[in-house]
Amino acid sequence: MSDEASKELLRDANALRRSSGALLRRLRAMRVEHGVSGSKLSVLGWLERAHRPLTASRLAELERLQPQSLTRIIAELERAGFIRRREDDADRRQLLIEITPKGNDLLVQDARRQNRWLAEAMAKELTPAERDVLRIAAGLLDRLTTENPPPRVVPK
Numbered sequence: 001m002s003d004e005a006s007k008e009l010l011r012d013a014n015a016l017r018r019s020s021g022a023l024l025r026r027l028r029a030m031r032v033e034h035g036v037s038g039s040k041l042s043v044l045g046w047l048e049r050a051h052r053p054l055t056a057s058r059l060a061e062l063e064r065l066q067p068q069s070l071t072r073i074i075a076e077l078e079r080a081g082f083i084r085r086r087e088d089d090a091d092r093r094q095l096l097i098e099i100t101p102k103g104n105d106l107l108v109q110d111a112r113r114q115n116r117w118l119a120e121a122m123a124k125e126l127t128p129a130e131r132d133v134l135r136i137a138a139g140l141l142d143r144l145t146t147e148n149p150p151p152r153v154v155p156k
Helices: 003-029 038-050 056-063 067-079 101-125 128-147
Strands: 083-087 095-099
Touching: 003 101, 038 056, 038 067, 038 083, 038 095, 038 101, 056 067, 056 095, 067 083, 095 101, 101 128
Parallel strands: none
Antiparallel strands: 083 095
């Protein structure tokens, strides 16, 4: 890749990072006040999207955390009734974590207002063709974040 192409790609990456960050901040500001942190919502989201129970080590891997760091989050989610832990039938040493209906309801409640605002903004500000571009871009972003995880940063 030429230096000029590399500079252009870095400019594009910077613009995308800034824009997606601004959108994320806007959506967070619209979050319903339920007192559940973003990290806890993220764990619930992984469990919901998996459509099956996951181990704590798998959740830690998905969240890019050490399993010990996830222990407190899991305990607090369980105390609040958003998840439940149970033994794995195949390997009794493993605990499986699954989202409860209460946890799923929290995710729905958290997303509803944000989705409504975003859909209304897209309908008002964007043409149908531009909305198609965003739909394609969302799939591409999912692919980038799923297939190219960032390296784990180890503190010095």
